[in-house]
Amino acid sequence: MARVATTEALRFMTDCLKAVGASAKAAQQQAELLIEADRVGHPSHGLNRLEFYINDILSGDCKPNNQPQILKENASTAWVDANCVLGATASHFAMDIAIKKAKTTGVGWVTVKGSNHNGMAGYWAKKAANEGLIGMAFTNTSPLLAPTRSKKAALGTNPLSVVAPAADGEQFYLDMATTAVAVGKIEMQMRKGESIPDGWAQDPSGTTTNDAELAFKTGCLMPLGGREETAGYKGFGLAAMVELFCGISSGAKYGHHIRSWSHQGEGGPANLGHCFIAVDPENFAPGFGDRLTDSIRHWRELEPADNSLPVLAPGDKEKKAAQLTDSLGTVSYVKQQIQSSQALAKKLQVKPMEIVN
Amino acid sequence: MARVATTEALRFMTDCLKAVGASAKAAQQQAELLIEADRVGHPSHGLNRLEFYINDILSGDCKPNNQPQILKENASTAWVDANCVLGATASHFAMDIAIKKAKTTGVGWVTVKGSNHNGMAGYWAKKAANEGLIGMAFTNTSPLLAPTRSKKAALGTNPLSVVAPAADGEQFYLDMATTAVAVGKIEMQMRKGESIPDGWAQDPSGTTTNDAELAFKTGCLMPLGGREETAGYKGFGLAAMVELFCGISSGAKYGHHIRSWSHQGEGGPANLGHCFIAVDPENFAPGFGDRLTDSIRHWRELEPADNSLPVLAPGDKEKKAAQLTDSLGTVSYVKQQIQSSQALAKKLQVKPMEIVN
Numbered sequence: 001m002a003r004v005a006t007t008e009a010l011r012f013m014t015d016c017l018k019a020v021g022a023s024a025k026a027a028q029q030q031a032e033l034l035i036e037a038d039r040v041g042h043p044s045h046g047l048n049r050l051e052f053y054i055n056d057i058l059s060g061d062c063k064p065n066n067q068p069q070i071l072k073e074n075a076s077t078a079w080v081d082a083n084c085v086l087g088a089t090a091s092h093f094a095m096d097i098a099i100k101k102a103k104t105t106g107v108g109w110v111t112v113k114g115s116n117h118n119g120m121a122g123y124w125a126k127k128a129a130n131e132g133l134i135g136m137a138f139t140n141t142s143p144l145l146a147p148t149r150s151k152k153a154a155l156g157t158n159p160l161s162v163v164a165p166a167a168d169g170e171q172f173y174l175d176m177a178t179t180a181v182a183v184g185k186i187e188m189q190m191r192k193g194e195s196i197p198d199g200w201a202q203d204p205s206g207t208t209t210n211d212a213e214l215a216f217k218t219g220c221l222m223p224l225g226g227r228e229e230t231a232g233y234k235g236f237g238l239a240a241m242v243e244l245f246c247g248i249s250s251g252a253k254y255g256h257h258i259r260s261w262s263h264q265g266e267g268g269p270a271n272l273g274h275c276f277i278a279v280d281p282e283n284f285a286p287g288f289g290d291r292l293t294d295s296i297r298h299w300r301e302l303e304p305a306d307n308s309l310p311v312l313a314p315g316d317k318e319k320k321a322a323q324l325t326d327s328l329g330t331v332s333y334v335k336q337q338i339q340s341s342q343a344l345a346k347k348l349q350v351k352p353m354e355i356v357n
Numbered sequence: 358m359a360r361v362a363t364t365e366a367l368r369f370m371t372d373c374l375k376a377v378g379a380s381a382k383a384a385q386q387q388a389e390l391l392i393e394a395d396r397v398g399h400p401s402h403g404l405n406r407l408e409f410y411i412n413d414i415l416s417g418d419c420k421p422n423n424q425p426q427i428l429k430e431n432a433s434t435a436w437v438d439a440n441c442v443l444g445a446t447a448s449h450f451a452m453d454i455a456i457k458k459a460k461t462t463g464v465g466w467v468t469v470k471g472s473n474h475n476g477m478a479g480y481w482a483k484k485a486a487n488e489g490l491i492g493m494a495f496t497n498t499s500p501l502l503a504p505t506r507s508k509k510a511a512l513g514t515n516p517l518s519v520v521a522p523a524a525d526g527e528q529f530y531l532d533m534a535t536t537a538v539a540v541g542k543i544e545m546q547m548r549k550g551e552s553i554p555d556g557w558a559q560d561p562s563g564t565t566t567n568d569a570e571l572a573f574k575t576g577c578l579m580p581l582g583g584r585e586e587t588a589g590y591k592g593f594g595l596a597a598m599v600e601l602f603c604g605i606s607s608g609a610k611y612g613h614h615i616r617s618w619s620h621q622g623e624g625g626p627a628n629l630g631h632c633f634i635a636v637d638p639e640n641f642a643p644g645f646g647d648r649l650t651d652s653i654r655h656w657r658e659l660e661p662a663d664n665s666l667p668v669l670a671p672g673d674k675e676k677k678a679a680q681l682t683d684s685l686g687t688v689s690y691v692k693q694q695i696q697s698s699q700a701l702a703k704k705l706q707v708k709p710m711e712i713v714n
Contacts, residue, residue: 076433077463077640106434107464111641134601149668150659162598172601174594180587199556199587206662224591225581230537230556234581237531237671238595240652241519244491244529248649251642255652283434284468285608292605295597295612302507305563311506314594 002338003330003356010035012341012353013050019348020057022064022086029088030064033119038331041321044184045120048337051344052117053086061269062086062116068093076105079250080112084269087118095127095137095276102133102278111245112274113252117141121161122175122318128278129163129171136277137161140246140254142261145179146220147240148233151206153220154256157182158242163315164281167289170296173315178239179221186215199226246273330356359695360687360713367392369698369710370407376705377414379421379443386445387421390476395688398678401541402477404694408701409474410443418626419443419473425450433462436607437469441626444475452484452494452633459490459635468602469631470609474498478518479532479675485635486520486528493634494518497603497611499618502536503577504597505590508563510577511613514539515599520672521638524646527653530672535596536578543572556583603630687713 004012010031017027030053038046056062066083068090073079078097082090094110101108118124121137128135141156157177164172181200189196190212198208199222201215208227209215223235247254252273259267281288296313304311325331333341338355345352361369367388374384387410395403413419423440425447430436435454439447451467458465475481478494485492498513514534521529538557546553547569555565556579558572565584566572580592604611609630616624638645653670661668682688690698695712702709 072640074637074640075462077636079641105432105462105464107462107466109464109636113642134606147656147659147668149661149663149666150656151662152659154656154659162601164601172597174598176588176591176594180582197586199583202662224588225537226556226583226587229554230583230587231533231581233669233671234533237533240529240656240671241531243652244519244521244649248652249491249638249641249645251644251648254648256655279434279466280431281606283429283431284436284606285470287608288606291608291611292601295600295605298613299504299507299511299597302504302509302511304506305508305559306506309506311504312590314590314597 001332001334003328003332004353005329005356006035006039006325006331008354009038009047009331012345012350013047015350016050016054016344016348017057017064019350020054022057026064026086026089029092030086033088033123035331036123037120039322039325040318042120042318043333044182047333047341049117049119051340054344054348056116056270064089068112070097076101076107076109078110080110082112082115084114084116087116090115091118091124091137091274091276094274095124095135095278098276098278099128099131099133102128102280106280106283108278110276111250112276113250113271114269115252115272115274116270117272118274120175121159122163122173124276125161125163125175126173129165131278132165132280134162134164134279134281138242138245138275140243140252140258140273142258143256144183144219144221144261145223145236145239146202146206147236148223148228151202151204155236155239155243156258157221158239158246160238160242164292165289166292166296168293170293171315172292172296172313173318178224178235178242180224180226180235181221183216183219183221186212190216199230199232245275249273249275358689358691360685360689361710362686362713363392363396363682363688365711366395366404366688369702369707370404372707373407373411373701373705374414374421376707377411379414383421383443383446386449387443390445390480392688393480394477396679396682397675399477399675400690401539403688404690404698406474406476408697411701411705413473413627421446425469427454433458433464433466435467437467439469439472441471441473444473447472448475448481448494448631448633451631452481452492452635455633455635456485456488456490459485459637463637463640465635467633468607469633470607470628471626472609472629472631473627474629475631477532478516479520479530481633482518482520482532483530486522488635489522489637491519491521491636491638495599495602495632497600497609497615497630499615500613501540501576501578501618502580502593502596503559503563504593505580505585508559508561512593512596512600513615514578515596515603517595517599521649522646523649523653525650527650528672529649529653529670530675532675535581535592535599537581537583537592538578540573540576540578543569547573556587556589602632606630606632
């Protein structure tokens with residue numbers, strides 16, 4: 001692992017995006033999204049994704065300087081065409097609308113088509129929570145999830161996120177893929193030469209496998225809940241719900257029609273769909289933040305089955321990781337990540353990332 | 358098993374509720390909710406629940422002839438006090454508001470406090486779908502779910518439901534508890550003398566158990582996803598999200614403050630919280646129903662891992678059960694259920710349910 005100042009990693013990502021033609025603002029917003037993932041301990045969604053976005057811009061599938069536009073609007077809804085901009089540009093545009101509507105009518109519900117990967121769903125839900133609202137964000141993704149009983153994938157990992165402000169500096173933060181795990185977790189087990197538990201992924205026959213390498217090659221994740229007898233069909237249902245809110249509502253690509261996941265950006269424009277929701281809890285019972293904090297603290301204080309593993313409230317892992325990042329002022333990357341970033345710097349003629357140690 | 362004409366079971370339940378003082382309309386609506394659960398193959402939420410509601414009326418904790426009222430209202434939101442009415446009365450009142458608002462502003466989001474059990478969440482989401490809207494329903498329930506790592510329960514089975522209208526007579530129907538399974542499934546395994554899989558329930562030490570009897574006695578369900586390594590914390594997060602929308606938003610009892618589950622109705626008024634959402638898909642891209650039907654049919658046609666187990670779209674099981682019920686004109690109950698219903702008839706001096714065979 002090598003450490004890089006958080007500000008330097010942000011500078012590097014911004015420069016790379018500008019080097020391929022993104023405006024200063026678009027590059028900055030996308031880089032902020034990526035550095036936040038590294039900051040809160042989700043490196044799969046951070047610098048690791050940069051080249052993916054760069055390749056989509058280079059191929060012309062992502063057009064970072066287009067403008068998103070509202071196609072249809074009602075008091076509490078908007079339908080947005082992202083016009084192939086970067087995911088961060090599209091998501092700021094759409095969540096800003098949802099926030100504005102929530103402050104007026106109580107709810108804002110915005111669907112987006114024509115977009116690209118928009119990073120951590122939690123980043124967008126949190127944007128609304130920072131305004132005192134309940135924020136929700138959903139996106140569809142390339143097919144990786146096998147519906148219960150199916151041999152092959154037909155939906156994405158389709159994450160959902162809900163973030164809400166609580167009293168006394170607490171926050172409810174849920175950001176989850178609707179698969180049991182992300183591909184990155186399987187890759188990590190494979191590299192360590194370790195097995196994976198039942199319910200993570202399928203082999204080519206459609207059976208759950210413990211072989212991490214086979215699972216990684218097959219690329220067919222199981223829904224949250226795993227096998228049918230442990231209610232994997234609920235995870236499938238949730239992934240389908242996310243698609244209903246995203247591609248099916250917005251008219252973006254959906255489910256099996258979405259291009260395959262690849263770092264090369266083949267398959268034409270991603271045309272992904274997102275959904276952003278903001279709700280003002282002031283419209284309901286007074287004391288929302290107090291009840292939420294009471295719940296969060298109650299969960300943390302529950303007697304654990306194993307005293308060395310305290311019960312965590314949703315978001316506690318991310319909070320702890322962010323505190324560590326901020327106290328150090330650095331983010332850490334694996335050697336391979338540093339090497340590919342230095343190669344990218346050379347290719348784009350951008351100042352390479354400066355390593356702390 | 359004994360068969361009873363569907364109309365006769367509805368008549369019996371309505372009569373019982375009227376016998377303990379519910380108005381004809383309140384009794385009818387609650388009985389319709391219960392018979393629908395029996396009709397679609399979820400008998401745990403049907404006639405099986407009747408005595409629970411009766412006991413709550415007899416104890417005075419449920420006041421079936423009160424009127425729900427709106428406490429606060431915005432263009433797209435309403436905050437409702439159910440005033441201790443039956444769950445069906447409260448839910449019709451609240452979902453009607455959500456539907457009305459969705460048809461005007463695009464979205465209706467209604468939270469309810471002071472309510473009682475409101476049966477199958479899917480029944481309420483479907484009410485909006487029958488109006489051409491995406492319907493969602495959530496409710497909190499008595500503590501039964503152990504947060505990941507916790508020895509004891511702190512949240513309910515907290516179901517969520519999403520139902521949406523699709524083209525060519527199709528419908529998306531998701532109705533799921535956020536625990537891996539309901540208590541009823543464990544009870545069934547216990548009666549058959551069979552074990553339960555990892556990830557359904559905990560023993561008193563907080564470890565997943567395969568002993569159905571111990572699991573049933575402990576009464577501590579695991580969240581969807583099961584153990585921590587198979588992402589049970591996501592199911593916990595979803596249950597917490599449902600609570601956020603229900604008790605925490607509405608000011609009803611929430612989480613660990615909710616009375617224990619019991620057929621005797623101890624513990625004072627349930628004061629449960631619900632949340633109902635309706636969204637008009639006409640506010641987004643044209644062709645919503647076509648894309649949804651394309652997805653549903655694609656899922657059904659996926660090659661199954663086992664040819665004898667075709668892939669099912671969310672709601673297919675319920676659809677098939679309903680078709681069978683309707684073709685027979687009867688619902689089936691286990692002997693024990695019939696016996697307790699006949700005893701109830703005697704107690705309330707209501708005409709007993711007539712058995713077909």
